[in-house]
Amino acid sequence: MKNNKNLRTWLNNMGLQHPLVIAGPCSAESEAQVLNIARQLKNTDATVLRAGIWKPRTRPGNFEGVGEIGLKWMKKAKEETGLLTATEVANPNHVELALQNDIDILWIGARTTVSPFIVQEIAEALKGTDKIVLVKNPVNPDLALWLGAVERLYTSNIERLGVIHRGFSTYEKTKYRNNPEWQIPIDLQNQFPDLPLILDPSHIAGRRDIIFDLCQTALDLNFDGLMIETHHDPDNAWSDASQQITPKVLDQITIDLKIRKEESEALEYKNKLENLRTKIDVIDHKISEIIGKRMQIADDIGILKKNNNVAILQNKRWNEILGRMILEGKENNLSEEFVLKIYKAIHQESINHQKR
Numbered sequence: 001m002k003n004n005k006n007l008r009t010w011l012n013n014m015g016l017q018h019p020l021v022i023a024g025p026c027s028a029e030s031e032a033q034v035l036n037i038a039r040q041l042k043n044t045d046a047t048v049l050r051a052g053i054w055k056p057r058t059r060p061g062n063f064e065g066v067g068e069i070g071l072k073w074m075k076k077a078k079e080e081t082g083l084l085t086a087t088e089v090a091n092p093n094h095v096e097l098a099l100q101n102d103i104d105i106l107w108i109g110a111r112t113t114v115s116p117f118i119v120q121e122i123a124e125a126l127k128g129t130d131k132i133v134l135v136k137n138p139v140n141p142d143l144a145l146w147l148g149a150v151e152r153l154y155t156s157n158i159e160r161l162g163v164i165h166r167g168f169s170t171y172e173k174t175k176y177r178n179n180p181e182w183q184i185p186i187d188l189q190n191q192f193p194d195l196p197l198i199l200d201p202s203h204i205a206g207r208r209d210i211i212f213d214l215c216q217t218a219l220d221l222n223f224d225g226l227m228i229e230t231h232h233d234p235d236n237a238w239s240d241a242s243q244q245i246t247p248k249v250l251d252q253i254t255i256d257l258k259i260r261k262e263e264s265e266a267l268e269y270k271n272k273l274e275n276l277r278t279k280i281d282v283i284d285h286k287i288s289e290i291i292g293k294r295m296q297i298a299d300d301i302g303i304l305k306k307n308n309n310v311a312i313l314q315n316k317r318w319n320e321i322l323g324r325m326i327l328e329g330k331e332n333n334l335s336e337e338f339v340l341k342i343y344k345a346i347h348q349e350s351i352n353h354q355k356r
């Protein structure tokens with residue numbers, strides 16, 4: 001993929017500030033609702049109004065969006081407030097209608113990005129458009145599939161491209177609705193530093209109380225923007241009620257976020273340091289999670305040994321592990337001394353667990 005600085009340049013030319021803030025309801029519900037939210041957002045840092053018009057629902061029987069009429073409400077909101085508009089398109093017909101109604105930003109949803117056939121059809125329907133197109137990550141943690149969708153659009157001569165990180169679904173329930181797996185957007189940034197990257201904390205969180213922290217992590221990782229679901233009456237929203245916040249809360253979040261925009265040598269140093277530290281924090285979190293999982297398995301082995309009357313310490317097995325990890329450590333530039341220290345500590349913790 002070639003450089004894609006265009007979206008950033010375009011945003012700058014539009015006078016849109018960093019980070020780009022896209023806000024608005026999960027779903028457009030009525031003209032009054034769209035206009036009410038847009039009017040309140042006008043007084044915040046948000047410069048783009050989002051609203052889902054066609055809603056991909058996991059199970060049938062839920063509210064599936066108001067359809068085409070919602071595009072008229074968005075147009076009206078844009079005329080009145082000057083906010084740009086953004087909506088999800090999931091097939092060529094949606095694309096055609098969104099373009100007819102002058103939607104400024106079209107995004108491809110997580111359930112669409114997983115399907116190369118549909119992404120290809122959408123890419124062809126969008127051919128040559130100068131609208132901004134944002135691609136959400138696929139629901140499954142697959143960087144190649146995400147990039148594949150971006151490439152299909154790029155090949156269709158859509159140059160104002162960006163991506164949205166909305167987390168990845170997991171079978172196990174965690175504190176997130178969709179696991180952030182920060183390593184994936186970090187890898188994407190390393191490979192394509194010019195591809196604008198936007199965080200959707202709402203679909204990662206699935207709840208309101210961790211939206212701020214997710215946004216701060218993203219800004220520390222140099223994300224370019226935020227897409228935050230915002231509703232005038234979140235509890236009564238027709239979809240994703242538990243994760244939406246009010247325009248007032250959104251305003252407070254953007255006030256409290258540490259946004260590093262000034263340019264000076266000292267600040268540049270600080271920004272870089274903060275960015276690298278956040279990457280370390282992401283990895284430390286993973287290390288702790290993985291060691292925790294290892295201990296759970298050690299617990300299971302402990303129970304198995306106890307039930308079969310077998311001693312906890314098995315020297316032969318332990319020496320095999322050590323030998324293998326010293327070799328793997330070498331491949332990862334880790335000294336033998338370090339690997340021995342770490343593994344002795346891990347082994348001791350496993351034994352302590354098994355003795356419980």
Ligand code: PEP
Pocket residue numbers: 026052056108109110111136166203
């Ligand atoms: C949405 O933005 O409302 C949405 C449906 O998101 P996702 O595609 O990330 O699930």
Ligand code: MN
Pocket residue numbers: 026027229239240
């Ligand atoms: Mn939603």
